[in-house]
Amino acid sequence: MSTGNELARDAATVETHAVDQPDDSVSPATLALIDAYLGDHPGGAERLIPVLHRVQEELGYLPHPVIKAIAERLGISPIQAYGVVSFYHFFTTVPRGRYQLKVCMGTACFVRNANSVLESIRDTIGLEVGGVTKDRLFSLEQVRCLGACGLAPAMMVNSEVHGHLTRTAVRKLLQGLRAKARQKRAAGEADGE
């Protein structure tokens, strides 16, 4: 089951662990989120996947201490919860970029040259599948079919689908996002002063 994708992800894990998870604590806000969800949805261990979805939606990823806290509350062993997190591609234990690029490598996109989309991303922002840019602006994953085959080749940026992509369209899109982020940062800094 080990693919280039996962290897790259593992490498990323090593890199970010030290930075982001200095200790075992979970923020009170996250605990409150978990407890609120579980309070609203009475039940047993079958709530594991929905609560993981809820937390990842909020945090962008699932830090290990959070998984442990969820397992405790559901009365299952942490290893059972990790097992579920690692089984499903959607869950991630490393932070992603602000813009999550998900390039479709489904059949329709493959037949319409989805490889060129990946190549163009690599050429424009130097990102390989499974990677995150240093500024955490972009992360790149490949997914299998976005269900937008009519628009092949397609990619998702966060929850928005972009279709009929060409090398140039990809380049322009990424440059646009980067410029937008730069503007925001500039505006934010001005605000802070």
Place this chain on the structure above:
Amino acid sequence: MSEIAPVAAPLDRRALAELRVRLADGLHARAGEATAKAAPRELLVCAGGACISCHSIAVADELESALAAGGLAGEVRVVRVGCMGLCEAGPLVVVSPDGVYYQKVDREGARRIVAEHLGAGRVVRDLELAWDSPDGRRLTGREVPFFAQQVKIALRNCGVIDPAAIGEYVARDGYLALEKALFELSADDVVAALKESGLRGRGGAGFPSGMKWQFVREAPGDEKFAVCNGDEGDPGAFMDRSLLEGDPHSVIEGMTIAGRVTGAHRGFVYVRAEYPLAIERLDNALAAARAAGLLGEDILGSGFAFDIEIRIGAGAFVCGEETALLRSIEGKRGTPQPRPPFPAQHGLWGKPTLINNVETWASVSPILLRGAKWFAAIGTGRSKGTKVFALAGAIRNTGLVEVPMGISLRTIVEEIGGGIPNQRRFKAAQSGGPSGGCIPAAAADVAIDYESLQELGSIMGSGGLIILDDHTCMVELARFFLEFLVEESCGKCPPCRIGTRVMLNLLERITKGEAVPEDLDTLEALGRHIQRTSLCGLGQTAPNAVLSTLRHFRAEYDAHVLEGRCPAGQCKALLTYTIAAESCSGCALCAKACPSGAITGEIKHVHTIAQDLCIHCGACLSVCPTDAVEAV
């Protein structure tokens, strides 16, 4: 014609009947059916996933402001409907009841439709969807073969109703089949009707649905479940997504009927996380059905209780397999279980569970309303009714189509699909996703049904139909599918976990030109072993892509292995790269990109590739701005 006001109190049967009468004409008109009274003018905007990505919501907003500016806001309503099917031409706008279709509408187009069509009463010809027929006529609207050749049962409301308006679903005889099942028919009547209709599961395996319902009905146990499989993991498939987005109530109604028949009081719809819009629309539809008293305790005063919850997948292909899906709903890793016992006896939390595919659920109500005989009259000997296909790949009209079983692949590709673009040749169609196989162009006249596809070494599958042209290398395609399956194998049984990996290694050798002739025999033998010995459907069907391409395209494999040549020109390692002197601008981008320093030349002069240094990576090909690099 406004939708029913958001229902605060549960509706009774009389209120439903009134709604049907009140809204029927407008909705018939939208679907192009005859009406008793003149229907009001409406603008239907496709708000399916693909059209939304092409900014159809902005088009709908623009239409509304143009209507307001033109003083037409009170007369003409804009309706955001589900997928109309012709995704290629999106965003689509239809003027009802005129039946005029506009394609690729942008904001300016929206203003022109309001000004010219509605204002001046003149069709905007250059935006109108129109095809030339072989005899030179200009076909428009529903005459266009893409629409004319289809028969819509599961998709009957997609592109017609506003999925957020439960009243519109009701007006299309929605929840009438549920009323019938609650008040007129016995559970045995419903099962008998499904059996007689010949409906078979649309999720892949084609198991007779009536029989499955009967098993669950007869299974002992006081707690049972109904589950909708909306995992749609096959890459290249978007039928279930479009149905859930465009007509969520049809699934809710089918499941509720099943609850009544089998004695289940809880249902689950399992939807992939990649489909946020489908989840949102289904969630809204569930809330609307509850508010209207069509879900919950005492449905329509019958005393029967049923409710449905959504479960969101988390990106594992194998969770489309029914036993894995049930494990996933239980909150566990989605590893498949050996069958028997089947879910009908031992399903969710060990209880009898009826699991059907989205399209299967959506087909239930029309059968109960229009009769089993009507349904069984469509299709072939053992495959009845219609099938929804997601048409994609090298085809002019990508989109969603519903066709009668028994239609030929040629009709789908040439008439509905509009043929192959870019003057290329139709080579094969891939059906059934990673579990399926390829149907060669030579078999294009075979009547498509469950049996004929199986004979050709493919399967009906859930409905993904990828059209391939002569630029697709079949070996590379097989490698693509195997790579997918290696990644998605859950790892529980060795034939699948290890066998598919070994097959992938062999295919990689072939596409790199490193294979020996015996490798082809090994591939075939290994494939047969994996088929026989794997635990679940994933492994049992994993070799199909390889075996079917080996069977129909053996010469292409031989060309790779014996001659070191890729006839389709796709396998980079087997291509020879040269620079055409007449198109080279001397920009030197290729020389910069070449990792092995094989390209030399002066700036502004023709460059050349030293074949002995070339490592066949294709980098020069992808950077050349003037397409001067040729690969053969």
